[in-house]
Amino acid sequence: MSADGEELATWLEGLGLADHLAEAGLPTFTRDGDGRAVWTEPDRVDELDRLLRSEGSEPEHAVPVALVLIARQARLRATLLETPWFTYETLAEVRGTSVDATRYAVHKADQTHRLLILPVEGRTVVPAFQLTDEGEVRPDVAPLLEPLLAAGMDPWRAWAWLTQPAALTFGRAPAEAVTDPELTDLVLHAAVRLAERI
Incomplete structure (x- = not known):
């Protein structure tokens, strides 16, 4: 796995978004025994990186808004399901x-x-x-x-x-x-x- 894929995985984990990739229809990853990111579709990592960083005037610092919204929705649903x-x-x-x-x-x-x-x-x-x-x-x-x-x-x-x-x-x-x-x-x-x- 390239360094880009590793950096992308670490970035997404840091944002708390890694668990929501599948729900958004995006490639996902797991960590192997050595802690390295193993992507389901390694050939799409560059495309995924561009997509997630495409918003804002500083793409390298962009936050994937759509993915943040999906993660927020998932947290809200979990919270609602904790009520009777x-x-x-x-x-x-x-x-x-x-x-x-x-x-x-x-x-x-x-x-x-x-x-x-x-x-x-x-x-x-x-x-x-x-x-x-x-x-x-x-x-x-x-x-x-x-x-x-x-x-x-x-x-x-x-x-x-x-x-x-x-x-x-x-x-x-x-x-x-x-x-x-x-x-x-x-x-x-x-x-x-x-x-x-x-």
Whole structure:
């Protein structure tokens, strides 16, 4: 492996981006027993280096923005999956209904943009923030979901927007702030405006 490939591997590791190359459809590498970078496509290392350093006025110091965004997305998804969520089976238990009845209800709510569902490793995940203790759709969150999902917002992005603290809502997550009568209209308006920009 050329020094360029080694330097590129070390640079990507230093940026915390090495684990996200495959997700971006780029050549990947592993470290051999001696700690040297072994690339899956060694003949593409020069091309990869040029691609990743192509942005900015100083290419040698450029940061691969697209790859940084993929890495940030992966970290955010991991963070979101650390919060409570349900599968059809666990939600059926909470609701006290069959798995089939729960699956039907979830998909009906999804089709009307009243429930956020995500595919994760071959199964459907229902984030818990949008549900009551009985496993039903929160009536105060559904009006936030409807414009976002109807506009085609990526479900991960919608989950993040609804559950992450925001300056607009004084450091509270929109899904929490919507329960405050003084903030309800503001949050609903923000969801509609965000949907319009999608």
